[in-house]
Amino acid sequence: MTGSIPPPSTPSTVVHLRPLASPLPVGFLALAGGTFVVAGLQLEWMPPTQGEAVALVLLAFVFPLQAAASVLGFLCRDGVTATGMAVLSGTWLSLALVMLAGPPGSTSKAVGLLLLLSALALWVPVTASGAAKPVASLVMALASLRFLTTGVHELSGAEAWKHTAGVVGLVLAAVALYASFALALEDQRRRPVLPTWRHGAGADAFTGDPPSRIGEVTGEAGVRNQL
Template identity: 50%
Template sequence: MSTPTSTAVDARVVLRPIATPLPLGFLALGVATSSFAALQLEWIAPTQGRTVALAVLALTVPLQLVASVMGFLARDPVAATGMGILAGTWGAVGLATLTNPPGAAVDGLGVVLLGSAACLLVPAASARSKLVPACVIALSAVRFAVTGVAHLDGGTGWMSLAGWVGLALAALSLYAALALELEASDGRAVLPLGRRGPSAEAMSEGWESQVRAAQHDPGVRRQL
């Protein structure tokens, strides 16, 4: 009698549909960047910085962390990585604002912001198939870089520039969130998002094309 030398294994990959977490993360970003912009442009007193910092720690950081986790679950490493770096950076900004004198320039925070700006260039470059979300992440990198220089330089000119960049980022984040929400609710593009290549194909091709390579995704294949 011959002995079987191999065993066939039938594996099944189950995918759970979830809503896109990007609008949540972008709206949370808009709150943080516009609030700190008001401080940097001296529209509100420096003593209000602690209130702004607490609001960002209570609202922006947890919402962006949720968006990051959901991005990983949705098999979108660009969204997950971008939201994770944003959440951590705003957390650092909030804690530094709470623990330093109002309106003070903090060299250590400046270094952290420059590092975060460099890190954000990775998901920004990887998101080139979705132009508007890529621009949000890239402009976030610019916002952190300018703020980092302002802390290291200690001059009001750089801080004012950071505030104006922050307001521009808030407007772009609001547009991106609205476009993504309308696209999700209507099932079609309502406002331009600049989708192209794989991102455009994901919206137009059938179900089979979306799951054809799922067995090669991290978490499904044996090695990350």
């Protein structure tokens, strides 16, 4: 008696997804706090001797929140968000430590060079995100401009650049607050409440059907065998 040989089974991959809240609202709130207090120092709302207090705010409030947002971004499989938050947290931490070590009101060429590099590095998440998440991209682009103007001031010592950086910092604080509020409402209500102008993959990942939300997760970093 002849029997048929069953075809070999096709190997399958099972990926267990863990529900995590979006880290963007808390990361942008930390960014708003950091840029606002530094802008107050740059616009001379407080004396230069308050630089140590501003540095402590960056260490206690801004750095830990943005570092946590970066880690959660990787866990949420959003490398763009995680990269941006990592650059921001590391930059604020470096700025705070130098402010604590130096005399009040002083500038540092080392910090200036780091800020210029950070300004360029933030265009990695901006370019990668593009029009898919324009609100987040706008915040990162403004943060890049904020670091650029502050870096030029640190290198040149010119008061005009310091005041320009302070004004850009205030604009960034306002936009970051709006982005945090809009994204938090969107995450809580499961629908856009305030305009976030998501497009393409950004919109599909939030409002599309389940397959479009999950995407090709089996081919992503952490699931495939090589990065």
